[in-house]
Amino acid sequence: MRLSAVKPIALVMTREIVITTLLLLGVSFVVFVILYFSPGDPFSVLLQGQMASEEARMGAREALGVSPSWYTQYVSWLVNMFQGNFGTSIRTGLPVLGELIRTGINTLYLTVGSLLVTLAIAIPIALYSSVRGETVFTWPLTMFAYVISALPVFWLGYIFIYFFMHKFNVFPVFSGTGAKFSWLYSLLPIFVLGIGNGTTSEVIRYLRDEMGRVMSEDYIRTARAKGASVWKHSFKEGLLIPVTEMIAAKIPFILGGAVIVEQVFNWPGMGRMAWQAAQDRDFPVIMGIAILAAVFVRMGSMFQRVVYVVVNPRASQE
Amino acid sequence: MDAPLLKIENLRTYFYSQSKQAFIRSVDGVNLEIARGETLGVVGESGSGKSITALSTMGLISAGPGVISGTIAFQTNGVQKNLLQGLENYVKLTEQDGKVMHVSKNVVGWEKHSDRIMHKIRGKEIAMIFQNPKASMNPFTTVGKQITEAIRLHTKTKDPLEAEDRAAYWLKQVKIDSPRLRLTNYPYGLSGGMCQRAMIAMALACEPSLLIADEPTTGLDATIQSKIVDLLVELKGELGTTTMLISHDISVISRLSDSVAVMYGGTVVECGPARDILATAFESKHPYTTALLTSIPSEQNIKEKGYLQAIEGDVLDTINIPLGCRFYSRCNRVTDAIRKKCESHEPDLREISPGHRVRCWLYFE
Numbered sequence: 001m002r003l004s005a006v007k008p009i010a011l012v013m014t015r016e017i018v019i020t021t022l023l024l025l026g027v028s029f030v031v032f033v034i035l036y037f038s039p040g041d042p043f044s045v046l047l048q049g050q051m052a053s054e055e056a057r058m059g060a061r062e063a064l065g066v067s068p069s070w071y072t073q074y075v076s077w078l079v080n081m082f083q084g085n086f087g088t089s090i091r092t093g094l095p096v097l098g099e100l101i102r103t104g105i106n107t108l109y110l111t112v113g114s115l116l117v118t119l120a121i122a123i124p125i126a127l128y129s130s131v132r133g134e135t136v137f138t139w140p141l142t143m144f145a146y147v148i149s150a151l152p153v154f155w156l157g158y159i160f161i162y163f164f165m166h167k168f169n170v171f172p173v174f175s176g177t178g179a180k181f182s183w184l185y186s187l188l189p190i191f192v193l194g195i196g197n198g199t200t201s202e203v204i205r206y207l208r209d210e211m212g213r214v215m216s217e218d219y220i221r222t223a224r225a226k227g228a229s230v231w232k233h234s235f236k237e238g239l240l241i242p243v244t245e246m247i248a249a250k251i252p253f254i255l256g257g258a259v260i261v262e263q264v265f266n267w268p269g270m271g272r273m274a275w276q277a278a279q280d281r282d283f284p285v286i287m288g289i290a291i292l293a294a295v296f297v298r299m300g301s302m303f304q305r306v307v308y309v310v311v312n313p314r315a316s317q318e
Numbered sequence: 319m320d321a322p323l324l325k326i327e328n329l330r331t332y333f334y335s336q337s338k339q340a341f342i343r344s345v346d347g348v349n350l351e352i353a354r355g356e357t358l359g360v361v362g363e364s365g366s367g368k369s370i371t372a373l374s375t376m377g378l379i380s381a382g383p384g385v386i387s388g389t390i391a392f393q394t395n396g397v398q399k400n401l402l403q404g405l406e407n408y409v410k411l412t413e414q415d416g417k418v419m420h421v422s423k424n425v426v427g428w429e430k431h432s433d434r435i436m437h438k439i440r441g442k443e444i445a446m447i448f449q450n451p452k453a454s455m456n457p458f459t460t461v462g463k464q465i466t467e468a469i470r471l472h473t474k475t476k477d478p479l480e481a482e483d484r485a486a487y488w489l490k491q492v493k494i495d496s497p498r499l500r501l502t503n504y505p506y507g508l509s510g511g512m513c514q515r516a517m518i519a520m521a522l523a524c525e526p527s528l529l530i531a532d533e534p535t536t537g538l539d540a541t542i543q544s545k546i547v548d549l550l551v552e553l554k555g556e557l558g559t560t561t562m563l564i565s566h567d568i569s570v571i572s573r574l575s576d577s578v579a580v581m582y583g584g585t586v587v588e589c590g591p592a593r594d595i596l597a598t599a600f601e602s603k604h605p606y607t608t609a610l611l612t613s614i615p616s617e618q619n620i621k622e623k624g625y626l627q628a629i630e631g632d633v634l635d636t637i638n639i640p641l642g643c644r645f646y647s648r649c650n651r652v653t654d655a656i657r658k659k660c661e662s663h664e665p666d667l668r669e670i671s672p673g674h675r676v677r678c679w680l681y682f683e
Contacts, residue, residue, distance in 0.1 A: 132426060218453040225376055225448075226468045226520065227441030236458045311458060313504040 117194025462501030
């Protein structure tokens, strides 16, 4: 890394962090308002089947220390959050923060893993078709990419479970404790999400076009004319930058896919937690997950910005 | 006299257009010779095939539907080598009723073969500088890295620090101030003229036996243009590198060239010593050369005519090349005596005085 890039990186990071903070405020506000005004609340879930009277509901509110108006509720949640307190889950009574960290790590593992799977499929195909142009393999490869992008992830998940766990016993059925290769179990959802998140064909198309564009740049012709490696010269603009752009752009989609995959594979991640919390109207948990998801998305774009600044000397000047 | 350093014979570079089901004959039978130490100026309007000739020589035509035939004989260490050897094996033409219906080209095989031939030549034996210097340098790498890369690839200097010394030396040779500082600059920090100087340094740093300069002054300001030409003149005097200079600008050609080849419609219409071709006496010249020379905006031309002479008509359509002389439809010197011949037969490139060859019926009888 160039030493001169340290300052611009620090600048970019600060800018991104400021933007992220503002964005998180916005996200939390919007999510809170939607939650508050959507039908149902935690109390109706808590007191379900009890034919609760208005007094009982008020009593429950008071016992939980919930302020009466929505904006004071929001402000108190905000103040608590800034002190690192995300509240306690209404369903389980456990602190939200601990749960978030536990499930967040699992989801991060799943998301990053499946992103790598997607890239591992997309990059070779994109490079092959951008460099070789139209050959007999280009069409089947592109077709293959479109087909796997069109596969719905929940269906793919069950198909994988059926074949690889029950039919061929390639992967262990449970991630249970003690089993020797239980970590293998985690590879399956990663592959399913990596293949079935629906972004593969788009990633291929983007990478192929970018590489193709860079390959026809004048400076690549210069590199060839001086007998240097074309790959070395096209790597930064043709591959590195587009890949980071795709990572940043596709994280939201993959997080969305993770909700389904976590359900199918019983994966203890954020998506499953969100699903459960939404059914229980567990407001503190939903809020926490919304914030964490936004943080993940922003982390992707921060990563992209930093790589861009490191690679592009021009950007670090601005 | 020893054999010329580069001898291009009957070079044809065609691009197949699927939609028109015909070849675009960008270069159509070019013959050129460059003797060691000589500067050959190749002049002609846009689309006359100058740049394609240069790119064919460098083996940079591989991409897409380009098809090359002919021979490009190049001397390396006293051995003559045909740079196009065996390339025809990778192309298959399907013809029907004399029309080319389909061209199938094994692009991968072609490219690998071409790279095998050119591997030891590109950058090392033949270096090239391009027009549009700013776009021709990698914007993501420092100028220094780009020059040292070439030095370490092609010369005995492998040590990074030594290579950097060499790079600084060459930047100084091309008259760049504070070369050490410039080495750490990125191309965007340099002006167009400086970029071109750096490109020249990069090309010369490997001490190639042939330098191809493809429109080195195009895209630069007029004042910078003349400075780059000054630099090239000076370097020519100091280093004596054999150069193939391509330009549409006759004034650039006239300042640098020992011999000149005039190209029109993908072929050479006239070639010979620079003094014969660029002289103001217009008798023994191809009509196209005459027209080119009179269209130079010079004081004399304007005084004589009162306006700037243009060449009537359009650039040759390189798909439907006429049967006869390529310049016939635009020629203003056709006489009744030769009109029939001009229309139906293409003249050869024939010698009319020592070393001076012209492709025109006016001179053969």
